[in-house]
Amino acid sequence: MSAPIYLDSHATTFVDPRVLQDMLPFLREQCGNPSNPEHYHGGMARDAVERSRQSIAACLGCSEPEDILFTCGTTEANNLALIGGYLQNGNPRAHFISSVIEHASVLAPLNYLQGLGAEVTWVPVDGEGRVNPDDIRSALRPDTLMVSIMAANNEIGTLQPLEEIGAICRSTKVLFHCDAAQFVGHEPLAVDAVQVDLLTFSAHKFYGPKGVGALYRRTRPERVPLQPILHGGGQEGGLRSGTLNVAGIVGMATALRIATEEMAEENRRLSTMAAEILDRLKQNRPDLRLNGSARYKLSRNMSLTIPGVDSMALIQLLKDRISFSAGSACATAKTDPSHVLRAIGLSDEECYQTIRLGLGRDISATEVAEILAAGIAAAPVFVD
Numbered sequence: 001m002s003a004p005i006y007l008d009s010h011a012t013t014f015v016d017p018r019v020l021q022d023m024l025p026f027l028r029e030q031c032g033n034p035s036n037p038e039h040y041h042g043g044m045a046r047d048a049v050e051r052s053r054q055s056i057a058a059c060l061g062c063s064e065p066e067d068i069l070f071t072c073g074t075t076e077a078n079n080l081a082l083i084g085g086y087l088q089n090g091n092p093r094a095h096f097i098s099s100v101i102e103h104a105s106v107l108a109p110l111n112y113l114q115g116l117g118a119e120v121t122w123v124p125v126d127g128e129g130r131v132n133p134d135d136i137r138s139a140l141r142p143d144t145l146m147v148s149i150m151a152a153n154n155e156i157g158t159l160q161p162l163e164e165i166g167a168i169c170r171s172t173k174v175l176f177h178c179d180a181a182q183f184v185g186h187e188p189l190a191v192d193a194v195q196v197d198l199l200t201f202s203a204h205k206f207y208g209p210k211g212v213g214a215l216y217r218r219t220r221p222e223r224v225p226l227q228p229i230l231h232g233g234g235q236e237g238g239l240r241s242g243t244l245n246v247a248g249i250v251g252m253a254t255a256l257r258i259a260t261e262e263m264a265e266e267n268r269r270l271s272t273m274a275a276e277i278l279d280r281l282k283q284n285r286p287d288l289r290l291n292g293s294a295r296y297k298l299s300r301n302m303s304l305t306i307p308g309v310d311s312m313a314l315i316q317l318l319k320d321r322i323s324f325s326a327g328s329a330c331a332t333a334k335t336d337p338s339h340v341l342r343a344i345g346l347s348d349e350e351c352y353q354t355i356r357l358g359l360g361r362d363i364s365a366t367e368v369a370e371i372l373a374a375g376i377a378a379a380p381v382f383v384d
């Protein structure tokens, strides 16, 4: 039996063979530690890391490679941005503004900081999952330290008005942090144009390896002030101690270069595929609803509410044919309905009738649509 079709690309992606090829020497003979550049192996590792830093910066429209700090992923980078910014600021009651649909790796550090005395204003989203920049403007206070708004939502794929939020923050001298885990490598980005101060991402969301990511931290005209949250050997300018994941960093650079070069074509293909799947499913189920925004959306995202169908039962029914999730992968261990779907107005019952497809490479839309249509027709009816 062939493996099921993979449709969970928001959770993670496979490593592109071209990425693996570039990583292999650094998993084998090029074993040096970039913190020991005085000898051949360490020097080769350091050069590879610095070349990768330059390449990643160029892909993100960032003129200063030193603005890219390597971490083990977005979770760590979000913690460093939020907690590190708070520690450096020194006001225990510092004020943050964030949205109700952020990922757990932003919600949890902010909740943690609230426990230390920080104050957080949570702005709502509309029925498509968009933040209104005016809500951010109205929430600003003299003691606001940072605004933290994600670039693209991991459940419903909605894109946020980053330029407008960046302009508000810059004009009021408030830091703008953006979790761009679902965005980088999938949508064009020029950090200078967005006027973002801190931005985070993970390689495994764009066909790179797991366990490596980065924090973009603006250093010009002045350095965004942060304190480290990991203490040790002082790597990454003292902000992120720990031996660098050289193979992972090299892989992330190749993955981002490829994703940037192929982005326009890939997004055209994914949008066509999503439209084809939706058309086919609607033939049998005209009541099926696509969540999120039609206009401001990740091409690969399909969040579908299928009235009467238990999403977990559907996943089980089809698990030999396709792999997809209910809500977000990070939330599936929980029984609570998704906070994102609730925030855009779905009832608890509708949340449990919602699936998330993450389209990706090597997928046939016709095959996916046929398998899903048959599964939906055969799925047990949802019982509250």
Ligand SMILES: Cc1ncc(COP(=O)(O)O)c(C=O)c1O
Binding pocket: 010, 011, 072, 073, 074, 075, 076, 103, 105, 150, 152, 153, 154, 179, 180, 181, 182, 202, 213, 330
């Ligand atoms: C929007 C968003 N932020 C942060 C993360 C965390 O990324 P990582 O697990 O690579 O740290 C994810 C992963 O699902 C995500 O989708």
